[in-house]
Amino acid sequence: MDMRNVAIIAHVDHGKTTLVDEILKQSGLYRENEAQQERAMDSNDLEQERGITILAKATSVEWDGVRVNIVDTPGHADFGGEVERILSMVDGVILLVDAAEGPMPQTKFVTAKALALGLRPIVVLNKVDKHDAEPDRALDEVFDMFANLGADDDQLDFPVLYASGRSGWADAELEGPRKDLTAMMELVIKHVPAPSQIAHIDEPFRMLATTLGGDAFLGRLLTGRVESGSVKAGDNIKAMSRDGTLIESFRVTKVLAYRGLEQAPIDIGEAGDIVAVAGMKTATVADTLAEKDVTEAIEAQPIDPPTITVTFGINTSPLAGRDGDKVQSRVIRDRLVKEAESNVAIRVNDTETGDAFEVHGRGELQMGVLIENMRREGFELSISRPQVLFRNVDGVRNEPIEEVTVDVDDEYSGTVIEKLTQRKGELAEMRPGGVGKTRIVAHVPSRGLIGYHGEFLTDTRGTGVINRIFHDWAPFKGKIEGRRAGVLISMEDGESVAYALFNLEDRGKFFIGVQEKLYRGMIIGEHSRGNDLEVNPVKGKKHSNVRASGKDEAVVLTTPTRFSLEEAIAYIDNDELVEVTPKNIRLRKRHLDTHERKREAKKLEG
Numbered sequence: 001m002d003m004r005n006v007a008i009i010a011h012v013d014h015g016k017t018t019l020v021d022e023i024l025k026q027s028g029l030y031r032e033n034e035a036q037q038e039r040a041m042d043s044n045d046l047e048q049e050r051g052i053t054i055l056a057k058a059t060s061v062e063w064d065g066v067r068v069n070i071v072d073t074p075g076h077a078d079f080g081g082e083v084e085r086i087l088s089m090v091d092g093v094i095l096l097v098d099a100a101e102g103p104m105p106q107t108k109f110v111t112a113k114a115l116a117l118g119l120r121p122i123v124v125l126n127k128v129d130k131h132d133a134e135p136d137r138a139l140d141e142v143f144d145m146f147a148n149l150g151a152d153d154d155q156l157d158f159p160v161l162y163a164s165g166r167s168g169w170a171d172a173e174l175e176g177p178r179k180d181l182t183a184m185m186e187l188v189i190k191h192v193p194a195p196s197q198i199a200h201i202d203e204p205f206r207m208l209a210t211t212l213g214g215d216a217f218l219g220r221l222l223t224g225r226v227e228s229g230s231v232k233a234g235d236n237i238k239a240m241s242r243d244g245t246l247i248e249s250f251r252v253t254k255v256l257a258y259r260g261l262e263q264a265p266i267d268i269g270e271a272g273d274i275v276a277v278a279g280m281k282t283a284t285v286a287d288t289l290a291e292k293d294v295t296e297a298i299e300a301q302p303i304d305p306p307t308i309t310v311t312f313g314i315n316t317s318p319l320a321g322r323d324g325d326k327v328q329s330r331v332i333r334d335r336l337v338k339e340a341e342s343n344v345a346i347r348v349n350d351t352e353t354g355d356a357f358e359v360h361g362r363g364e365l366q367m368g369v370l371i372e373n374m375r376r377e378g379f380e381l382s383i384s385r386p387q388v389l390f391r392n393v394d395g396v397r398n399e400p401i402e403e404v405t406v407d408v409d410d411e412y413s414g415t416v417i418e419k420l421t422q423r424k425g426e427l428a429e430m431r432p433g434g435v436g437k438t439r440i441v442a443h444v445p446s447r448g449l450i451g452y453h454g455e456f457l458t459d460t461r462g463t464g465v466i467n468r469i470f471h472d473w474a475p476f477k478g479k480i481e482g483r484r485a486g487v488l489i490s491m492e493d494g495e496s497v498a499y500a501l502f503n504l505e506d507r508g509k510f511f512i513g514v515q516e517k518l519y520r521g522m523i524i525g526e527h528s529r530g531n532d533l534e535v536n537p538v539k540g541k542k543h544s545n546v547r548a549s550g551k552d553e554a555v556v557l558t559t560p561t562r563f564s565l566e567e568a569i570a571y572i573d574n575d576e577l578v579e580v581t582p583k584n585i586r587l588r589k590r591h592l593d594t595h596e597r598k599r600e601a602k603k604l605e606g
Contacts, residue, residue: 003272004192005225007071007086009114010096011104011467015126019096019165020059020072024260026168026181027061058223058274060258063185069258069274073110085210085285087113088300089225089274092192094184095121095142099133099162102141104405109469112149120154122191124161124170124184132435135162135174159187195225195272204291205229205237207277208298212285212341218254218278222289225274227298229291231255232268238290239283240297247287253279284341305391306347306360307400307446307470310367310569311384312336313356315579317588318493318519323581324380329355332379339370346370356382360389362470364450368566375565375580383569383578388447396475399445403428403471406440406456408464413438415459423448424477443471448480451570482573486532488525489589490518494538502555504535510560511587512537521592523576526561534594563587575600 010016058071073086087093093114097103103111114121123142125135139160146156161184163170170184171177206229209222231237233254239247256263256276269275277289288297314320314329321327326335336348336357347360361367364386371383391398404425408416417427417440425444433439449468456466488508498514510525518524518537527533563571568578568585575597579586591597 002066003069003195004066004092004188005069005071005090005195005272005274006092006094006188006192007073007090007114008094008096009073009107009110009121010126011098011101011107015098015165016096017072019124019126019163020070022165022168022181023061023070023185024059027063027185058258059260060274061260063189066189068185068188071274085300087117087119088208089210090119091195092188093119093121094124094188096124096126096165097138097142099125099128099135099138100130101407102134102138103145104467108145108149111145115146115149115151115155120191121158122161122184122187123158124163126163126165128162128174129164129167159191161187200228201230201271203228203271204294205231205235206288206290206294206298207231207275208300209239209283209285209287209289213276215278220280220283221256221276221278222280222283222285222287223274223276224289226269226271228271230268230270231275231277231289233265236292238292238294239280240288240290240294242286242288242297242300244295244297247283248281249292250279250281250283252277305389306345306362307389307402308363308367308386308450309358309360309389310386311351311356312359312371313382313384313577315380315382315581317382317522317579317586317592319517319579319581319584319586320380323583324375324378326377326379329357332374332381333357335374335377335379363468364453364566364570368569371569371580372565375582378582379580380582381580383580385572385574385576386450386569388445388450390476391473393473398473399447399476401443401471401474402446402449402468404440404442404444404449405467406442406464407433408438408440408460410436410438412460412464413440416440416456416464417442419452419455419459420444420448423452423480444468445474445477445480446470454567454570484530486527486530487523487576487587488527489532489534490520490522490524490537491534491594492536492538493519496524496537497540498555498557500537500539501557504537505558507533507535509558511563513560514557519588519592521589521594521597523572523587523589 008016008020058069060067060069071086071090095111097107111121125138127133128135161170161172162174162176163184168180169178170181172183206227207224208227210224213221213223215221231252233252235252236249237252238249241247255266255269257266257269257273263276283289286300312332314332315327336359340346340348345362345366349358351358359367367386371381374381388399404420406416420442423444425442425448427442429441431439453466456464496512496514496516496518501510501514508526508528512524524537563585565580565585568587572578572587575590577588577590579588589597591600
């Protein structure tokens with residue numbers, strides 16, 4: 001059967017998952033009376049909640065007798081490890097750009113990867129029916145972006161479509177019939193080369209594993225594009241690492257391929273098709289599966305280096321083990337190793353103590369998603385503040401720099417520039433970004449951005465949009481001012497009492513409410529001054545047998561500040577931890593005992 005392999009790449013919220021839903025609908029995948037799931041490709045709970053794509057997913061539709069394999073890729077740079085591998089499976093890309101926002105940092109990130117692989121994108125300007133859409137400006141910006149990324153003449157001569165994914169149409173002209181997606185699918189079939197023109201059916205079987213999955217009955221599943229030859233159940237093949245070293249030999253138990261949204265068993269996977277193979281025990285992502293006499297591994301895409309590290313430790317608080325059932329370091333280590341196997345952008349190292357693990361990754365969001373998944377699985381963890389990874393270049397200590405793109409209302413631009421400058425950021429560009437809006441582009445050290453997102457939303461009254469992407473390594477830029485306020489620390493174990501909290505309100509703002517379980521060394525609020533302060537939130541009012549002349553005043557407390565997981569991790573200092581359980585997120589000092597904290601502080605001063 002004639003075939004095309006294409007990836008859809010776009011920035012977060014530019015509508016790619018919605019567009020895929022429409023393709024599924026119009027290809028006749030759903031029966032007329034069948035319930036259609038909205039955003040069917042974002043099947044993971046976290047993806048549905050956050051409205052972002054985290055894991056790359058494939059689907060397959062038939063259009064005019066041609067099988068079109070479509071991969072929906074993450075738009076967020078933190079999940080770039082997924083993007084890089086996926087692009088090696090396809091022969092073309094649809095670049096989806098919001099006609100109002102234009103190309104954004106993540107668009108640039110993924111497009112750079114696609115152009116480097118020699119792919120020729122189809123540009124689709126989406127949401128052209130929005131009131132603030134400016135398709136001509138967006139198209140100019142796309143062309144400039146391609147030119148800046150070093151696109152060749154063929155890549156610069158890209159076809160353009162105007163579309164509304166939500167309304168289910170795409171046309172070659174802005175004022176086209178606006179009926180359906182036929183123009184887009186016909187262009188994909190015409191513009192994207194068929195894999196048979198590239199793949200080699202008569203050669204021995206070879207396939208690069210690009211994603212790792214699992215099945216309760218089949219075990220490990222490795223998905224990738226068959227580069228040459230064919231594979232079927234019962235074949236004896238081998239797995240090799242990038243340098244050609246044999247990892248294992250095994251018998252293929254099943255070959256699966258996407259048919260619609262489901263993976264279904266097929267008789268034979270041929271060159272060009274995207275298939276999943278079962279039967280291996282240890283082979284993983286970036287390994288080559290091949291016939292026994294093949295000696296050279298397929299070259300795998302190099303992965304951008306991790307830029308931050310977070311320590312995952314066992315929960316050592318007095319409340320440990322009350323919410324979750326996975327609390328041992330061995331269980332935590334196994335889960336992290338399993339994550340690193342399937343997600344090549346993550347690396348796991350043991351620490352000297354053995355009860356904590358260093359996890360290197362791309363960014364706070366990626367770490368937040370991993371921790372959130374683990375707490376939902378029943379894990380209890382102690383999480384450290386993210387630290388930036390440095391590298392030595394010619395004896396000079398270098399740090400990762402990120403390109404930050406900010407869209408804000410004009411009135412807040414001064415505050416944002418001031419804050420980015422305080423974080424050692426350098427302004428690269430500032431221009432109007434629409435009516436009453438300013439677009440700011442700055443190069444800021446990664447460590448300066450840890451914990452900035454919450455502050456940014458406060459500074460812009462929740463109206464600003466900030467996007468970031470790895471830019472380059474640069475010599476260390478000097479000390480960056482950290483959190484200025486101290487914290488309020490509980491000096492007792494027990495439950496918080498309204499009367500005690502009311503009497504402490506002038507000391508700062510609280511992160512806890514009434515009747516919450518507390519322990520000594522737990523952080524319960526932010527001090528109004530720069531130093532840490534130990535307080536007693538469990539001390540009730542003394543009762544006497546003398547009746548008061550008037551009624552006791554009703555205690556009215558200020559609503560406490562509640563942190564999301566990412567906000568909590570970004571808020572803490574180096575001597576603090578976030579205690580994460582399936583039901584709670586608590587902040588605590590690394591050392592719960594006062595005297596131990598003082599000893600550690602003296603050591604650091606000395």
